Amino acid sequence: MGYYMPVMLDLRGQKVIVIGGGAVAERRVLALLDAGAEVVVVSPSLSGALTALAEAGGLSWMNRSYAPGDLRGAFLVYAASSNDAVNEEVAAEARSLGLPVNVASRAEAGNFITPGVLRRGRLTVAVSTSGAGPSAAARITEQLSEVLGEEYEPYLDFLHQLRTEIKRREPSAEVRGRLLRRLSRLDVLNEMRQGTFIEWTPQDVEAWIAGNRGD
Ligand SMILES: C[C@@]1(CC(=O)O)c2cc3[nH]c(cc4nc(cc5[nH]c(cc(n2)[C@H]1CCC(=O)O)[C@@](C)(CC(=O)O)[C@@H]5CCC(=O)O)C(CC(=O)O)=C4CCC(=O)O)c(CCC(=O)O)c3CC(=O)O
Ligand SMILES: NC(=O)C1=CN([C@@H]2O[C@H](COP(=O)(O)OP(=O)(O)OC[C@H]3O[C@@H](n4cnc5c(N)ncnc54)[C@H](O)[C@@H]3O)[C@@H](O)[C@H]2O)C=CC1
Known part of the structure; x- marks a missing residue:
């Protein structure tokens, strides 16, 4: 039954249309704005948080009910109104345009879920x-x-920094592969969890790479 395909979308600058402005739409919009999307909400009413965002210019609000044609130019569509029939109409328009659509009232009417x-x-x-x-x-x-504690944030920043450095410096794919495998075995996550981690200087990074290049 696990037929859904997980993906990670880059929505920066992409237009995403949300139909409905209630509690569910609010959750979607906040996550979409975090992801850098350009959000358009079509709804005759907005929750408090969405009203504040619309007033601050954080999203575009079309203050009316959904009408066919509203989905033009979208990259992604969310049907999150409290009117099930309207949500189904939105899903039908999205499908006719070949757009991915999420339907809050009935998952099977859409083709991705949240x-x-x-x-x-x-x-x-x-x-x-x-x-x-x-x-x-x-x-x-x-x-x-x-x-999965807060230590994962600095840990992944650390991995990213070292991985970027290794890719920048090492022309040999074989050596890069060895360094990256060794990198994942470092005990840094534990040190971060226990608060004993000491930030690596550029010299530490250089020394670690030099010391781990060979087999
Ligand atoms: C298909 C999906 C929709 C989609 O893709 O949009 C969907 C669908 C529906 N949810 C319903 C009800 C509730 N949903 C929640 C909560 C959440 N629902 C979320 C996702 C999803 N919900 C997607 C599938 C996720 C998966 O694969 O498991 C979460 C995880 C993410 C999010 O929404 O942000 C979020 C947790 C947020 C958090 O972390 O707090 C609660 C509990 C609560 O609110 O506390 C209730 C009430 C209790 C109950 O009914 O269980 C109903 C019935 C509506 C009705 O008829 O009244 C439908 C419709 C249907 O079943 O088709
Ligand atoms: N996916 C999920 O996690 C959940 C989904 N649901 C489903 O999502 C639907 C919405 O839930 P809530 O946001 O809590 O409802 P809500 O009542 O807070 O908000 C509904 C919004 O839809 C708007 N709306 C109504 N008719 C419209 C139309 N013709 N065009 C555009 N907008 C319209 C309203 O103005 C309002 O802003 C529920 O009816 C239910 O089917 C409910 C709970 C959780």
Whole structure:
């Protein structure tokens, strides 16, 4: 039954249309803005947080009900109104335009669903039950947040920094591969968790690369 394909989308600068302006739309919009999307909300009413965002210019608000044609130019579509028939119409228009669409009232009417999300800097964990139990997805996400602590954020920044440096300096694919494998075995995550990690200087990075190039 696990037929959904997980993907990580780069939405920076992409137009995303959200139909509806209630509690569910608000969750979608906040996540979309975090992802750098250009958000357009079509709805005759907006939640408090969405009203504040519209006033501050953080999103475009079309203050009316959905009408056919609203989806033109979108990269992604969310049908999150409280009117199930309208959500189905939105899904039909999206499909006719070949656009991916999420339907809050009936997952099967759309072709992607929204997972529970946990972020630790560069780490993103998405949890889906394939629509079987949204509350269970929320609970599992919560449990994972206890296991995957705040230390993952600096840890991944550290890995990113070293990996970038290794790729910049090492012309040999074989040596790069060896260094990157050794990098993943360092005990840095534990040190960060225990607060004993000492920031590497550029000299430390250089010395580690020099000392680990050989087999
Ligand atoms: C298909 C999907 C929609 C999509 O893709 O948009 C979907 C669909 C539906 N949810 C419904 C109800 C609830 N959803 C939640 C909560 C969340 N729902 C989320 C995702 C998804 N929900 C997608 C599948 C995810 C997966 O694969 O598991 C989370 C994880 C992410 C998010 O929404 O941000 C978020 C947790 C946020 C957090 O972390 O807090 C709660 C609990 C609560 O609000 O506390 C309830 C009430 C209790 C209950 O009913 O279980 C209903 C019935 C509506 C009705 O008829 O009234 C439908 C419709 C249907 O079942 O088709
Ligand atoms: N995916 C999920 O996690 C969940 C999904 N749902 C589903 O999502 C739907 C929306 O839930 P909430 O946001 O809590 O409802 P809500 O009542 O807070 O908001 C509904 C919004 O839809 C707008 N709307 C109504 N008719 C419209 C139209 N013709 N065109 C454009 N906008 C229109 C309203 O103005 C309002 O802003 C629910 O009806 C339910 O089917 C509900 C709970 C969780």
